[in-house]
Amino acid sequence: MPFLDADILFNEGIWGRVIETQEPLFRKAALVEISDRLRSDFYNGHEPGRSMPVIARNDWSTDLLSPYEDRTIGYDLPCLLSANRPTKGRVMLCAQDPRRNDGPAELTVGTFFGLDDNRLRTGKRHFGYFWALIRSCVMAGYDVWVTDAIKVFAGKDVLRTDPKLRELCFNILREEVNAFAPDKVLAIGRDARDALDQSGLSGHFSYAKHPNGQRSKNWQLEGATKTYPATAEGRFEAKTHFYCRALFGSDTPPSLA
Secondary structure, eight states, X not given: OOOTTTTSEESOTTHHHHGGGGTTTBOHHHHHHHHHHHHHHHHHOOOTTOOOOBOOGGGBOOSTTGGGTTSOEEEEOOEEEEOSSOOOEEEEXXXXXXXXXXXXXXXXXXXXXXXXXXXXXXXXXXHHHHHHHHHHHHHTTEEEEEEESSOEESSTTHHHHOHHHHHHHHHHHHHHHHHHOOSEEEEESHHHHHHHIIIIITTSOEEEOOGGGOOSTTGGGTTOSSOOOSSXXXXXXXXXXXXXXXXXXXXXXXXXX
């Protein structure tokens, strides 16, 4: 079977340097190993019965997560999507948090809007239109770093009640932005916006509501520059363009000159 999205590079180039910003949470070697597995998932699809990667306790770099060992902890591996072409610039997409449902007491690793899963990437829900946005950026010449503003999820509002863990996560986010040095940053959701603000990055990013936080039925038409067909395909395109406008001010990324 041919590779899926074979024209996209997954965690190549400077990824190995920028991922070092996560070392206050986890050992780099463990993240590299998980990245290799997720790269295979990205290109080859998920095997039947696949389970999420897990970061073992001895690969944690901090004891601040120890009070939450009795539950499922979520972490989404920051990823770099790029291509074999000249690079026009760098874009960072920052989601809210690696939310998890209740499950076994382990620390599971996912990705930004499930981009390692081809079924989600090619679907019509928000996973699909965020992937369409990423692809359009990469094809226009931008390297795209995707990450979560709140680095770990250990239960609802845990970071609001654990100031030391919150400070660690915000310090990591600040270092991550500095290491990647993006030309544009988009915070997706209020929690992402607030985390970037509290990390000292106010004024250096754009903001758009998370899809689950949209209240208007036709929210994707806000600021629209064209009329979209009243079909699933038309709504998908409108939502992709909505987030692109939030990032670039236009329906599509500026192309390479």
